[in-house]
Amino acid sequence: MTDQLLWYTTRAAGAVSLVLLTAVVILGVLSALRFKAAGWPAFLTTGLHRNVALVTLVFLGLHIVTAVVDPFTNLGWVSAIVPFSSYYRTFWLGLGTIAAELLVAVVVTSLLRGLIGHAAWRVIHWLTYASWPIGVIHGLGTGTDAWSAWFFGVTCACVAAVGFAVVYRLVAGSRDPLAAPRASFRSEVERKSEP
Amino acid sequence: MTRMNHLEEVQSMISARGRAQRLLNTLTAGVAVAAVAGVGAFGYLSAATLPGATSLSTSTISTTSSSGTTSSSSSFGLSSSSGTVRSSSGSGVAVSGGS
Numbered sequence: 001m002t003d004q005l006l007w008y009t010t011r012a013a014g015a016v017s018l019v020l021l022t023a024v025v026i027l028g029v030l031s032a033l034r035f036k037a038a039g040w041p042a043f044l045t046t047g048l049h050r051n052v053a054l055v056t057l058v059f060l061g062l063h064i065v066t067a068v069v070d071p072f073t074n075l076g077w078v079s080a081i082v083p084f085s086s087y088y089r090t091f092w093l094g095l096g097t098i099a100a101e102l103l104v105a106v107v108v109t110s111l112l113r114g115l116i117g118h119a120a121w122r123v124i125h126w127l128t129y130a131s132w133p134i135g136v137i138h139g140l141g142t143g144t145d146a147w148s149a150w151f152f153g154v155t156c157a158c159v160a161a162v163g164f165a166v167v168y169r170l171v172a173g174s175r176d177p178l179a180a181p182r183a184s185f186r187s188e189v190e191r192k193s194e195p
Numbered sequence: 196m197t198r199m200n201h202l203e204e205v206q207s208m209i210s211a212r213g214r215a216q217r218l219l220n221t222l223t224a225g226v227a228v229a230a231v232a233g234v235g236a237f238g239y240l241s242a243a244t245l246p247g248a249t250s251l252s253t254s255t256i257s258t259t260s261s262s263g264t265t266s267s268s269s270s271f272g273l274s275s276s277s278g279t280v281r282s283s284s285g286s287g288v289a290v291s292g293g294s
Binding site: 004007008009011012013015016019020023039040041043044047048051052055059062144145148149150151 | 211212214215218219222223226227230233234235236237238240241242244245246
């Protein structure tokens with residue numbers, strides 16, 4: 001594999017990872033809203049959210065591995081694990097390392113959800129809202145193609161899509177059909193536990 | 196609701212879930228294939244917009260004297276320029292003497 005092919009693959013896999021991560025965030029928002037339609041049960045959204053997140057990890061791995069083994073930048077494996085340890089574009093690459101590690105934490109804790117409990121999983125899952133913008137900033141800051149028309153267009157589309165989804169999530173509120181019974185149950189338990 | 200109707204409803208729910216599961220598998224495979232194609236497409240765009248190649252070929256420079264144009268171009272694709280060369284005319288001055 002030539003150095004240039006590695007370089008192209010790094011850039012392309014980074015862009016694909018951004019698109020996939022954007023899809024994961026949007027599907028996560030739809031899952032939180034219990035989205036369903038005719039022929040589209042709610043578990044389909046959740047299942048697709050999980051599967052696309054796993055696919056994202058594969059392409060994020062491709063992005064990282066091809067960047068590390070590229071002899072031109074000579075990043076080394078440490079910079080892929082320890083943020084801000086790279087001599088090359090230290091700050092921007094450090095943001096990429098943080099975004100990737102947050103995503104790995106979110107996916108791993110989702111796979112181990114049964115072991116860590118729902119509350120801990122939920123808190124960690126909110127890190128996705130940090131991982132995605134950090135990844136976008138990493139792409140704009142360190143990306144060789146950041147200001148190329150095609151990559152800039154892709155980034156703008158992703159930002160618009162996630163922005164719309166987050167605003168919709170905030171406006172729509174919780175669609176949990178059991179939200180009210182849960183809230184009343186919690187308040188009842190708290191009331192009875194008071195001395 | 197009769198027992199028969201209840202069984203039909205359960206069967207319907209099971210088949211709907213099976214259809215949704217197959218749709219999930221198809222969509223996941225589609226996303227994976229699209230992502231692979233995306234790497235190819237974005238890689239092509241990356242190579243087209245910023246190849247990172249440093250090949251050098253001969254540059255051409257052409258100049259016309261008097262009142263004409265001069266132009267130059269290079270294979271870097273970085274710049275090409277052209278401009279007008281203007282000539283001046285006037286009476287010559289002869290210098291003589293001196294030591």
